[in-house]
Amino acid sequence: MSDDSSIKKIKKVFQGESWGIKEFSVLIFAIAVQLWDLNVRLSGTYFSTINYQIISLYFSLAVIAAIILDKKPPFKKIFARIGIGLPFFQKLFGFLLFSFIAYCIPFANYIFMKIPEYGGIPLRTITSAILIFWPIWIIYLAFSEPKKLARWAGSIYLLIWVIILIVSIAPLAAYQLQDAEIPGVMPGRTIGSLYRELVGGAKEWKQTIEGGTIGGYEKIKKEIQIGIEYSKTGIDPTQAKVDAANKRDLGVQVLQMKASSPVYYENDQVNVYAQIKAETLEQPVTTKVKCYATSEPIPGQIFPSNEFTIETYDVQDVDCVFPSDNLEEGLHTIHLDTEFNFETVSYFETFFMNEETLRELQKKKQDPLAGYPKPSATSSKGPVNINIKTPEAPIPSAPDKRMTLSITLHNTGPGQIKELKEVYIFIPKGLGISTAIDGRKIYQKIECNELPSEEAKVCVPDTTTVYKVSADELKKELYKNIVLSREFRLYLEIQDYDALLGESIIKPGNIYASAKYDYEMDQKVQIKIQKQPTSI
């Protein structure tokens, strides 16, 4: 008798009536898919658009779930309304939609990658944890019409997920705790501090939105503006690859601009301070600093000095001081303007090939550059990126052959190119500005010995032709206060074929561009001046 009941119990289990073997099996498969997805997409090309391996796994999961499960499918009503009446297909489409959402969730995080920090909270840290680990399939299988095994297994998984979520936020908490100078880290304090910081962060958001457009919002605005500008001007937004081997961050950066207090009383002295880091390889950089409050505008005083020159690397602490009673009650935006001279250079090695030989290879659909590196410009580090574009390599070469060379200066820093001072363009000997379109007013041919000493070092008279963008041209408004980019287009022709190709069928040739400019950055911080509290 007891044997019979045991058999019945086992039967029940395997029929999935009480334990939910079927749900549990699908859940285990879903967890495996989820973990594999995380492993593949987090460890490698995380945001790569299409990963067929993962897609096929999610697809299989949906199909298996549709075949095995008897649960009420998601979005059933929607599919019924659009005429999908068969329960199997309702299940299949519902589960496929589930899989699609599960696959797409990590992409949502890309939006937050663009906004690394907003109101002091690194959004990425939290959203990464929520969005990437969001186990949509597991939640559904464990908690929609739950069965014993699936519910337990799903709960364990979700518990792990919550722990991971907390661990992901922990660096933020630790950072905030460090800032709050709490000695040691205790769990209670960590959670308490985390709570306070999150609430404080939310308040900061509110204050930021109320107080005007600062920080993150301006970043978004700038991104949108850049997008619109590029589409309007038609300038290619492609940038040169940056000299990655150089581990230094060349240029000037304003680090940690802060007010000594977010709120002051009317008779308080207002102190805003920042660290200015300047780094260069060889060119000396002179940095000028000024500060002001926009509300009036009222200039602040800079301490210790409003101008300093560095040869290689230096970090300067700069304070901007507004004496007491200088600023009235209300919100004030304090600006710290940093201006410095800088130079960016860019190299582009391409290949020139006898046109006749090239055409013959192309006729037979042979790749003339099989085994060759794909030519691309390399720009030095700094706030400006110089991209160089030529016709597709190998450039067909024949006497009098014409081609267009484009040199684009992209502003990649947080400020603007205040003024372009000098621009030099080196092209291989044999090439020259075409007489078809007179560009002599813009580009002046000069000899190597007419160059400044640093440029002259890399100029080889036998192999290089040098052009300089004329001083008159650079005085134009077009080359001032460049927020986005400025493009130079050179119309060239092969004037001496033998000099260009020498005694070769195919030859590498170099284009070099150098730009000297003044760069300006404007960093802001918001403070609030309150009325002195009246003593009772």
Add this chain to the structure above:
Amino acid sequence: MIKKIICLTMLFILIGCTGMRFPKNKEAIPVPDIHQGTTAIEMQYTEGMPPKEIFEKQLFEIGLELQNKGATDIQNGIFNLAVNEQFITLLDEQMTRFNIKGKSVYNPIGGKEQIRIKAQSRELGRQISGQSTTLIANACYQYQTKATILTCIDPQPLKKETKVCTVQSQSTPQGQGGPIAVTNIEPKMMPHQNPDKIKPAYVITIKNLGNGQVIEPNTIYDACTGRNIGKENYDILLINALLSNEILNCEPQTLKLRQNENKILCESTAGIPKTAGNYQTPITIELEYGYIQTIPKTIRIAKRTY
């Protein structure tokens, strides 16, 4: 009797010592088939010459190893090296001539030559830590592919009898010791104007199985030095074919390689008497051409201090 026993014992000992080996069939020493393969010159940079990274203003050597893996000797081949003169100065001549023997029964791996060119990197501009640049080595030479294939002659193909061989197409994709190869021969027994004879004809398929460029053999100097040689001189092969000792009439005799596979028709003008019977005979196809190969190598020039 004792003498006989001693003699027999001695005989057994002698036989035992020699191992009683009687030659069965003499094993033939294998003769290497030198007319095989699809490579002529195999060109590669010598390991570490130049190294992957050099510093600015540094003297270094560029080394190349040229091996003739084909079956033709190269006379007066041209080698030249192209560099980006903004970054590298060649201290030796950019161009040099070379002669390398091809594979033979005495040297089945082919001849080799090493080329060394001294160079110096130039100073780099400021603000940049280094720059990659590509060296391009070119080799241009005259070459010949000689394909000898046994073919079947059947003057009376319709006659039903036991035949020595069958007329059928033969595929030879493995090459004949040169980058240009005869990849297929399709024999056809055509009617001759003399009704007592037949005219063997062959559709020969030719392919460039290498990765170089074919040019007319007499234009290699101009082509290798970047001069225009005229469109008509690209992808040109000169063809000669012999059936046994008879020169076949090939149409066209100068073939322009237009596609991946190119076909020519070679036929015997003299014809074969129908009474000659069914037999095998070699067809020899000689292809003459100029060949250009290039090989790049990218190196990085790093700044001395950054």
